[in-house]
Amino acid sequence: TQLLEQSPQFLSIQEGENLTVYCNSSSVFSSLQWYRQEPGEGPVLLVTVVTGGEVKKLKRLTFQFGDARKDSSLHITAAQTGDTGLYLCAGRFSGSARQLTFGSGTQLTVLP
Amino acid sequence: DAGITQSPRHKVTETGTPVTLRCHQTENHRYMYWYRQDPGHGLRLIHYSYGVKDTDKGEVSDGYSVSRSKTEDFLLTLESATSSQTSVYFCAISETPGTGGAWLGEQYFGPGTRLTVT
Numbered sequence: 001t002q003l004l005e006q007s008p009q010f011l012s013i014q015e016g017e018n019l020t021v022y023c024n025s026s027s028v029f030s031s032l033q034w035y036r037q038e039p040g041e042g043p044v045l046l047v048t049v050v051t052g053g054e055v056k057k058l059k060r061l062t063f064q065f066g067d068a069r070k071d072s073s074l075h076i077t078a079a080q081t082g083d084t085g086l087y088l089c090a091g092r093f094s095g096s097a098r099q100l101t102f103g104s105g106t107q108l109t110v111l112p
Numbered sequence: 113d114a115g116i117t118q119s120p121r122h123k124v125t126e127t128g129t130p131v132t133l134r135c136h137q138t139e140n141h142r143y144m145y146w147y148r149q150d151p152g153h154g155l156r157l158i159h160y161s162y163g164v165k166d167t168d169k170g171e172v173s174d175g176y177s178v179s180r181s182k183t184e185d186f187l188l189t190l191e192s193a194t195s196s197q198t199s200v201y202f203c204a205i206s207e208t209p210g211t212g213g214a215w216l217g218e219q220y221f222g223p224g225t226r227l228t229v230t
Binding site: 099105 | 143147152154160162168170202204217218220222223224
């Protein structure tokens with residue numbers, strides 16, 4: 001079974017601060033996705049990264065894919081209360097092309 | 113937003129009773145998935161379908177069965193519900209792989225069904 005580990009599990013910060021959350025695996029990803037989930041709703045896709053070393057930006061969110069394609073990070077600049085939510089990474093591994101493996105998530109709370 | 117609905121949205125049932133959850137899509141996507149979400153476990157795949165009448169097991173398939181008789185509908189059945197199946201269940205869909213380039217398998221989720229087994 002291929003596992004994804006996310007850290008930290010919980011993060012509480014003040015509005016305006018910066019933060020980084022991590023997603024790691026011992027296996028190589030074919031591609032990796034980040035989702036955000038708000039209470040009572042399904043996860044919503046934020047970004048997909050495919051190429052080792054790739055960096056994608058979505059407004060104040062920066063996503064980086066590790067050179068070896070075994071890890072990824074999500075950096076949020078100047079967090080806002082609207083960024084509060086559960087951030088999930090999900091990876092596709094070669095040999096399991098039809099499936100995604102999800103990490104257990106980072107619960108982010110941004111305080112006003 | 114992707115057209116995905118789940119029904120019912122909430123259900124309370126007793127141990128030993130059968131339960132069927134429905135996922136309906138209007139996107140004509142080939143792939144459909146059922147996940148359960150529990151605290152500390154993230155999303156775990158129960159079953160998925162890669163076409164009408166084509167299904168396969170996921171990580172936590174014991175106690176669950178699925179059926180897909182039409183592209184738009186994917187049903188999840190708990191034959192005899194147990195308290196350990198109390199959870200939030202999500203359906204997701206994914207586009208049909210294209211003929212060229214890498215298939216990213218990006219998934220789009222329904223709003224979820226909260227199931228409580230007493």
